[in-house]
Amino acid sequence: MIPAEFGYRRAASVAEAIGMLTQDEDARLLAGGHSLIPLMKLRLAVPSLLVDIGKVAELRYVSEGPGYLAIGALTRHHTLATNPLVREQAGLLAAVATEIGDPQVRHRGTIGGSLAHGDPASDLPAALLALDASYLVSSPAGNRVISAGVFHLGFLQTALQHGEVITEIRVPSGTGSYGFRKFRARSMDWAMAGVAAARTPSGIRVALVNMGAVPLRAAAVEAALSAGRPAAEAAALAAVDTAPPADTSASAGFRRHLARVLTGQALADVDAAAPGRAGSVE
Amino acid sequence: MSLTARVRIRVNGELQVTAVPARQLLVSYLRDDLGLTGTKIGCDTTSCGACTVLLNGEAVKSCTVFAAQADGDEVITIEGLAPAGSLHPVQRAFRDEHALQCGYCTPGMVLAVVSLLRELPEASDADIRRGLDGNLCRCTGYTPIIRAVRSLAAGAAHDPG
Numbered sequence: 283m284i285p286a287e288f289g290y291r292r293a294a295s296v297a298e299a300i301g302m303l304t305q306d307e308d309a310r311l312l313a314g315g316h317s318l319i320p321l322m323k324l325r326l327a328v329p330s331l332l333v334d335i336g337k338v339a340e341l342r343y344v345s346e347g348p349g350y351l352a353i354g355a356l357t358r359h360h361t362l363a364t365n366p367l368v369r370e371q372a373g374l375l376a377a378v379a380t381e382i383g384d385p386q387v388r389h390r391g392t393i394g395g396s397l398a399h400g401d402p403a404s405d406l407p408a409a410l411l412a413l414d415a416s417y418l419v420s421s422p423a424g425n426r427v428i429s430a431g432v433f434h435l436g437f438l439q440t441a442l443q444h445g446e447v448i449t450e451i452r453v454p455s456g457t458g459s460y461g462f463r464k465f466r467a468r469s470m471d472w473a474m475a476g477v478a479a480a481r482t483p484s485g486i487r488v489a490l491v492n493m494g495a496v497p498l499r500a501a502a503v504e505a506a507l508s509a510g511r512p513a514a515e516a517a518a519l520a521a522v523d524t525a526p527p528a529d530t531s532a533s534a535g536f537r538r539h540l541a542r543v544l545t546g547q548a549l550a551d552v553d554a555a556a557p558g559r560a561g562s563v564e
Numbered sequence: 565m566s567l568t569a570r571v572r573i574r575v576n577g578e579l580q581v582t583a584v585p586a587r588q589l590l591v592s593y594l595r596d597d598l599g600l601t602g603t604k605i606g607c608d609t610t611s612c613g614a615c616t617v618l619l620n621g622e623a624v625k626s627c628t629v630f631a632a633q634a635d636g637d638e639v640i641t642i643e644g645l646a647p648a649g650s651l652h653p654v655q656r657a658f659r660d661e662h663a664l665q666c667g668y669c670t671p672g673m674v675l676a677v678v679s680l681l682r683e684l685p686e687a688s689d690a691d692i693r694r695g696l697d698g699n700l701c702r703c704t705g706y707t708p709i710i711r712a713v714r715s716l717a718a719g720a721a722h723d724p725g
Contacts, residue, residue: 283609284587287567287586287587289586290568290569290586291566292569292632292635298576312630312633315633316610323608337635345676383610383697383698384613384698385623385694386623386624386625386698387625387678388612389619389622389623389679390624390628470698474636478706532606
């Protein structure tokens with residue numbers, strides 16, 4: 283499969299990338315390309331210009347910020363899975379990244395690319411929602427911070443305006459134990475449904491993968507837990523207010539069933555005495 | 565606006581300086597422009613792993629990388645894994661353990677194993693299975709492939725069977 287023709291420019295810095303993007307309203311940013319290139323090969327995405335930021339070193343870092351872990355937008359899934367700071371301070375992210383796609387995909391795919399793509403079947407956006415993360419975004423107008431809870435607007439739609447570039451992902455400090463579960467037919471597949479749960483300073487937060495057009499908070503589960511209900515009872519509410527897709531791999535009803543079961547398992551991991559562990563079911 | 569991109573890519577140790585169409589995939593550049601047809605096109609959808617090459621030492625699927633993105637990078641294909649006439653230890657292990665039948669997945673499989681063992685020289689059986697998540701084989705049933713990798717993983721228990 284061959285993508286439609288497009289112009290190609292390499293940016294050496296974030297500022298240069300923003301300048302290139304703003305000159306062409308059909309321009310798209312290219313990071314690792316593992317969401318965008320498949321869409322371009324299917325000609326579901328036909329950008330006129332790709333601005334390649336893949337080699338912008340200033341976007342590859344993991345560091346400690348004031349009250350949060352700062353992750354450069356070009357940090358690859360492989361780095362998230364293996365970086366000692368991520369593993370220690372955002373164990374849920376490391377656990378999730380370990381289970382994305384396959385090793386080859388993890389060597390190329392980036393956290394910023396996954397967010398900007400905005401696919402509700404992706405694992406990282408839901409995990410970041412559970413972690414109450416926020417995203418630092420640069421544009422010609424300056425910088426702004428977008429909270430994970432308002433970043434995703436619809437299927438493949440985000441709050442990013444044209445010319446805006448995610449530069450940093452901020453994960454608040456103080457997250458405790460966590461659980462991550464997803465169900466796949468084959469090891470490299472996207473999740474039919476998935477659940478990320480984390481004990482945060484404001485209580486246990488639970489977010490769902492592929493249960494609607496955007497990553498969803500399982501608000502009913504969280505409310506039940508904060509009201510002191512047992513985890514099993516709370517997990518039974520995991521599909522409340524969800525709108526899962528129906529496709530060849532699973533019906534909407536099966537996805538609701540999976541959400542309830544996986545939430546129960548993820549919450550059991552959160553409750554476990556161990557500081558944090560995660561798993562997935564295949 | 566240019567529909568092409570200038571690239572400097574070191575492929576199997578040889579520096580290539582050329583212009584490529586922006587939309588040309590790395591797998592096409594390697595096969596069609598350089599004649600390195602050891603890299604296979606299987607699914608063309610980032611699934612099967614037949615197009616796996618080493619990019620700066622790490623396994624990637626060259627059907628999902630534009631050649632333009634590899635500017636400044638080093639690519640190793642199956643042709644460049646060992647000097648001509650000799651076999652890389654992973655290739656030798658695949659031969660010794662009969663870890664292939666039709667051979668179509670083998671170049672990608674071998675390069676995925678090289679990448680895996682660089683990262684996890686003492687890979688356990690579970691590591692090996694996970695490390696090959698991205699490579700499909702429709703002949704062997706995987707058992708001899710895992711046996712070949714196990715024979716190379718330092719410290720792993722060797723299964724005489």
